[in-house]
Structure formats: C-alpha cells, structure tokens
Amino acid sequence: MKPNFCVNIDKLRLKNPVIVASGTFGYAEEFKDIVDLKKLGGIVSKTITLNPRKGNPPPRTCETPAGMLNSIGLENPGVKVFLKEKLPVLKKIGVPIIVSIASESGPEEFVSLAKQLDKIACIAAIELNISCPNVSRLAGVPVSRCADKLISQDADSTYALVNAVRKVTKKTLITKLSPNITDITEIASAAQTAGSNAVSLINTIAAMSIDIEKKSFKIASGVAGLSGPAIKPIAVRMVWEVYQKIKIPIIGMGGIMNTADAIEFFLAGSSAIAIGTANFINPGINVEIIDGIKKYMIKNKIKGLKNLTGGLII
Amino acid sequence: MIFQIKAKVFENIRVAQEYYKIILFCPAIAESAKPGQFVNIKVSDTIEPFLRRPFSIHQAGNQYPETKNRIEILYAAVGIGTQLLAQKKPGEFLDIIGPLGNGFNYMDSKQKATRQILVAGGMGVAPLLFFAKRYPLNGMILIGTKTKNQILCEKDFEKLGLDVKIATDDGSRGFKGRVTELLKNVLRTTQYARRTMIYACGPHPMLQEISRISKKYNIQAQISLEEHMCCGVGACLGCVIETKQGYKRVCKEGPIFNAQEIIWGKNTL
Structure with missing residues (x-):
C-alpha cells in the first residue's frame, strides 16, 4: 500500500506534508551541503519586510531546558534584495516556496509586499507573519519596551489585515498565529473569515531568561520567543482547539523533534507540519520525519493524510 | 563544502x-x-x-x-x-x-607582514596551533593563563620553531600579568611593531584590548570571536556581532574578524 502523501492547501500543492518553518532555515542555501532540499514538502523563507532590517542587538539567543530563546528581530535584507538574490536560489530547488512577510510600519506594508509578490509565478504561497514576538508594530521597538499589541493578539486587527491583503493577491495565504493570547480560536476564525486559506501555528511563546551573576537579561531585548520541545504540548493543544473551530487547513508546528511529535500534530488536526528549531540541532531531521510519517501510515493502514488529520479518538 | x-x-x-x-x-x-x-x-x-x-x-x-x-x-x-x-x-x-566559518587569512600575512605574533588566552591556543602547523611562520606566540598549570601546547609551538613567551596572572611562570601587557612590552622593545600581523584567540576582553593595541601600533590583527550559536551555518542569525559594516554572523562571516572592524560594546560576550 502506498499512502497518499500529497497535501493541497488552496493552490499550494505539497508532495509531502513536511515543510521548514520561517526563520529556522534561512533562505535554504545555508543547508544545501547537508540537507537533500529537493525532498522537502515546502520551504518557508525567513520573514522579509519592505526595507532592510538590522534586527535586534546581541545576544539574541540562549539555551533553556528543552528549548531555546531567540530575539532576532526579523533581520532581513528587504524585499528587493530577497527577490534579486535569494529567490532565484530558492526557485532552483524545485519545491514550493512560501514567502513569509511582516511589516515594520502597519497593514499598508503587508499590502504593498503582497502586491509585489503576487506577480511572481514561482512563489507558491504567502505567509503573513503577524505574530513575531520580537518586534512591535512600531518600527524597531522591541516588544518588551512597548505596550503595543501584535496584530495576531486582536481578532479585529487580524481580520482587517488578512482582508486587506486578500484584496490584492490571489496567491494562497497562510496566516501565522501567536500563542500569546487567551483564545487562539478567535484569531484563527477571524483569519478564516477574512479569506486566509490556512493558518500556521504556533509562533514562539513570549519568554525571558535572567543571568543571575550579571543580574541582567540573557537576551539583549529582554523578552524573547521560546521554541523547542518545551512548547510542544502547548502547540498540540492549540492546534486541537483551532481544529474544532475552523474549516481551513492548519499547518502545525512547535517543538517537533521527531516522527512521533509530528504524528501528534496530525492527530490533533494539522494538515501539514513545519519543522523549526530542530533544524538547528539536526538539519537532516526533515527527511527522517518524512520517511517516518510514511512508515507510520503504512503500519497503521492509513490511506491518506486526510485520514490522519484530526484522527484523535476522544 | x-x-x-x-x-x-x-x-x-x-x-x-x-x-x-x-x-x-x-x-x-x-x-x-x-x-x-x-x-x-x-x-x-x-x-x-x-x-x-x-x-x-x-x-x-x-x-x-x-x-x-x-x-x-x-x-x-x-x-x-x-x-x-x-x-x-x-x-x-x-x-x-x-x-x-571562514578561518584565518594567511595570505594577508604574506602580503602585508613579514612577522607574526600569535596571542592565546587560555584555551585560545586551540586554533593557533593548527594555524602554526599549517603555515610557515616567522615569529612568536604569547600564551596567557591564570596560573602555570593551565599553560597548554607550549612544547608543540617550540617544536615548530616559534619563540614562546608566557604570561601568568599570578606570576607562577614567565611575565606576571595579562598577556596583553606582555604584548605591549614586545611591541615596545622589539622589531615586532613593524610589518607584523597579530593572530589572536581568547576571551573577549583580551581581544578587545588587542584591538586597541593593534590600532595604537598601526598593525593588523585577526581575532577569533565567540558567540552563542544555534545552527552554526548562517541560517538563524543568532550569533551576530556588531561591526562597522553592520551585524555580521560569527558562524559565517567569522569567527575570524579583522580586529578594527568590530564595534565593542556591552553586548559582546
């Protein structure tokens, strides 16, 4: 038996359900020597903004129990350089390219970016990063020093943003959600109503580490995003909650380190999954998980991914 | 590759x-x-x-x-x-x-210098021995540690024909004091202040001091930096350091940097 391993999310066709999460795989070229990139289901590029962004001051990362903190602050070369230098390399790989975008100024920047990307055939989908915990809507101000909310912390803002972008592009839209909220299903519903074709969750969890010798933050920006296996149970719970509420596909992520972790996300309601932090520890893990899911499906006589998604028995 | x-x-x-x-x-x-x-x-x-x-x-x-x-x-x-x-x-x-990472630039040394001074703080001898074994050098190595029991690779460097000078914080061997003070002595009292390239590896305060000294004596220094790293291949942008050309990744554009390009601040390790 050969299980059906394809996933269709609107016009996005994935040959397998394993993609790499934004910000954890650079622009893919960094891994070309050690990962068989052609085998990936899809690649989500590091988030880009309209203008180049310097990012947050170092130190930007630290290790924590079963995970890590990061506060990169969306460092990126801006859309112009991305299109000229990074996209041609990504295109050559031959797997669907999902471009993650964010704004430094407001919803208009998302719209402007989406308009530019809409014209480019090799971009398979756009991911709206409205949930980065390390920047605020105010340009360059770390969220720790700013009371401003993220777009994905407010259902009305999420609706307005997705709706505005929807009007300017026919590309598949994926909205990336923040776990730093009381009820994530409200935000997922707002994204769906506004015309998002899928939601991806979860982004990192706002967190903090303190150096007790220096009595200072371990990360320069103070608040940072927690990722890794430490957040996996939270992510699985949120996927399951969202799955009860919405009809559009879910791309599940948060601390997936191996096949068993990935299967949990499918059973909770994911149609596809993304590998993030695990890329840093074992860059080849994507390919191992692709094979592992296939084996699990064969062993359990599961015909297609549709039969695995939301297969949790309650 | x-x-x-x-x-x-x-x-x-x-x-x-x-x-x-x-x-x-x-x-x-x-x-x-x-x-x-x-x-x-x-x-x-x-x-x-x-x-x-x-x-x-x-x-x-x-x-x-x-x-x-x-x-x-x-x-x-x-x-x-x-x-x-x-x-x-x-x-x-x-x-x-x-x-x-990038590795030390020896060609630079050949073109711009006739002598090399290697400066190691503690574990800093690690990459410098590899460097000294790979390339023909005309020079010396200064090794600084807290105390004499921590001096590593002294004989290995001697075998390669380098002049080895030791500095210990407690004075239990060689010069008493920081290795950067020893470096200043060498530059003051020998021919080494001219047409010399410094190659250094050690804790950041030592490297910062070497940047200052190399600027003062107008000689070039290549320093090996450390930062917290995640991916190591340039993807996560976690290990950046501030330079005159903006943030650079220690794992990719480094770990070896020209000492004068680093902007030292409270955010460096």
Whole structure:
C-alpha cells in the first residue's frame, strides 16, 4: 500500500506534508551541503519586510531546558534584495516556496509586499507573519519596551489585515498565529473569515531568561520567543482547539523533534507540519520525519493524510 | 563544502586540570578544514543540553601522520556540554557538522607582514596551533593563563620553531600579568611593531584590548570571536556581532574578524 502523501492547501500543492518553518532555515542555501532540499514538502523563507532590517542587538539567543530563546528581530535584507538574490536560489530547488512577510510600519506594508509578490509565478504561497514576538508594530521597538499589541493578539486587527491583503493577491495565504493570547480560536476564525486559506501555528511563546551573576537579561531585548520541545504540548493543544473551530487547513508546528511529535500534530488536526528549531540541532531531521510519517501510515493502514488529520479518538 | 558526520571517537584524554583533547575520525572534515574554522558538535543523545556546541579545530588533516583523517578538539570541561563531552569513550560516535566559518587569512600575512605574533588566552591556543602547523611562520606566540598549570601546547609551538613567551596572572611562570601587557612590552622593545600581523584567540576582553593595541601600533590583527550559536551555518542569525559594516554572523562571516572592524560594546560576550 502506498499512502497518499500529497497535501493541497488552496493552490499550494505539497508532495509531502513536511515543510521548514520561517526563520529556522534561512533562505535554504545555508543547508544545501547537508540537507537533500529537493525532498522537502515546502520551504518557508525567513520573514522579509519592505526595507532592510538590522534586527535586534546581541545576544539574541540562549539555551533553556528543552528549548531555546531567540530575539532576532526579523533581520532581513528587504524585499528587493530577497527577490534579486535569494529567490532565484530558492526557485532552483524545485519545491514550493512560501514567502513569509511582516511589516515594520502597519497593514499598508503587508499590502504593498503582497502586491509585489503576487506577480511572481514561482512563489507558491504567502505567509503573513503577524505574530513575531520580537518586534512591535512600531518600527524597531522591541516588544518588551512597548505596550503595543501584535496584530495576531486582536481578532479585529487580524481580520482587517488578512482582508486587506486578500484584496490584492490571489496567491494562497497562510496566516501565522501567536500563542500569546487567551483564545487562539478567535484569531484563527477571524483569519478564516477574512479569506486566509490556512493558518500556521504556533509562533514562539513570549519568554525571558535572567543571568543571575550579571543580574541582567540573557537576551539583549529582554523578552524573547521560546521554541523547542518545551512548547510542544502547548502547540498540540492549540492546534486541537483551532481544529474544532475552523474549516481551513492548519499547518502545525512547535517543538517537533521527531516522527512521533509530528504524528501528534496530525492527530490533533494539522494538515501539514513545519519543522523549526530542530533544524538547528539536526538539519537532516526533515527527511527522517518524512520517511517516518510514511512508515507510520503504512503500519497503521492509513490511506491518506486526510485520514490522519484530526484522527484523535476522544 | 560542509559535512554532517557521525565521527568515531579515537581518543579522549585529559591533558591538564580541566582541559581535555578529543580525537575524532572524520576524513572529509579533516581534509578540508582550515585553521580558525570550527565544528558544531551534538554532545548528547537527548535534548539536554539542547543545542550543539561549537569548538574550534585544534589540529586536522593529512599534513602530519598523527592527524591523518582525524580532527582534534581541545576543550575545557566547565559546563554541562563540555562535561558530557569529557565522558565520551573511544569507539563511541559523535554527530558533528563542519568545517564551519571562514578561518584565518594567511595570505594577508604574506602580503602585508613579514612577522607574526600569535596571542592565546587560555584555551585560545586551540586554533593557533593548527594555524602554526599549517603555515610557515616567522615569529612568536604569547600564551596567557591564570596560573602555570593551565599553560597548554607550549612544547608543540617550540617544536615548530616559534619563540614562546608566557604570561601568568599570578606570576607562577614567565611575565606576571595579562598577556596583553606582555604584548605591549614586545611591541615596545622589539622589531615586532613593524610589518607584523597579530593572530589572536581568547576571551573577549583580551581581544578587545588587542584591538586597541593593534590600532595604537598601526598593525593588523585577526581575532577569533565567540558567540552563542544555534545552527552554526548562517541560517538563524543568532550569533551576530556588531561591526562597522553592520551585524555580521560569527558562524559565517567569522569567527575570524579583522580586529578594527568590530564595534565593542556591552553586548559582546
């Protein structure tokens, strides 16, 4: 038996359900020597903004129990350089390219970016990063020093943003959600109503580490995003909650380190999954998980991914 | 070319106090590694500690029979990661990624200098021995430690014909005081202040002081920096350092930088 391993999310066709999460795989070229990139289901590029962004001051990362903190602050070369230098390399790989975008100024920047990307055939989908915990809507101000909310912390803002972008592009839209909220299903519903074709969750969890010798933050920006296996149970719970509420596909992520972790996300309601932090520890893990899911499906006589998604028995 | 390899542990021995040397069998990395480059090692089979650990390559390659197909790492077992590494037995395997980073620039030295001063703070001898073994040098190495028991590789450098000078904080061997004070003495009292290239590896305060000294004497210095790292291949942008040309990745554009390009601040390690 050969299980059906394809996933269709609107016009996005994935040959397998394993993609790499934004910000954890650079622009893919960094891994070309050690990962068989052609085998990936899809690649989500590091988030880009309209203008180049310097990012947050170092130190930007630290290790924590079963995970890590990061506060990169969306460092990126801006859309112009991305299109000229990074996209041609990504295109050559031959797997669907999902471009993650964010704004430094407001919803208009998302719209402007989406308009530019809409014209480019090799971009398979756009991911709206409205949930980065390390920047605020105010340009360059770390969220720790700013009371401003993220777009994905407010259902009305999420609706307005997705709706505005929807009007300017026919590309598949994926909205990336923040776990730093009381009820994530409200935000997922707002994204769906506004015309998002899928939601991806979860982004990192706002967190903090303190150096007790220096009595200072371990990360320069103070608040940072927690990722890794430490957040996996939270992510699985949120996927399951969202799955009860919405009809559009879910791309599940948060601390997936191996096949068993990935299967949990499918059973909770994911149609596809993304590998993030695990890329840093074992860059080849994507390919191992692709094979592992296939084996699990064969062993359990599961015909297609549709039969695995939301297969949790309650 | 970068490789991810399950490398067999050949030997893992204590060389002094908390200092260890591990020898790994990994022909692909050994052949292509350049002095100043590093490897990113998964020290545990579990998720604790979570991230890989970067180590500069101490010796490698086929230039000498004892390092054929092998790389050596010199490390201090001082944290959870390095203490786990110290427990690895011959025959066990370690998942390593490398060679990573840019490495020292020797051509620069050939074109712009006639002498080299190597400056090592503690473990800083690790990449400098690889460098001294690979290239013909005309110069000296200054090794600084807290006390005499921590001096590493002194004889190895002597064998290579380098003039070895020691500085200890407690004065138990050689010059009493910081290795950077010893460097200033050397520059003041010898021909070394002219047409010299400094190659340095050690703690950041030492490297910062070397930047200052090299600027004052108008000589060039290549320094090996450290930062917290995650991916090691330039993807995560976690290990950046501020330079005159903006943030640069220590794992990719570094770890070797021209001392004058670094903007030293409270955010450097």
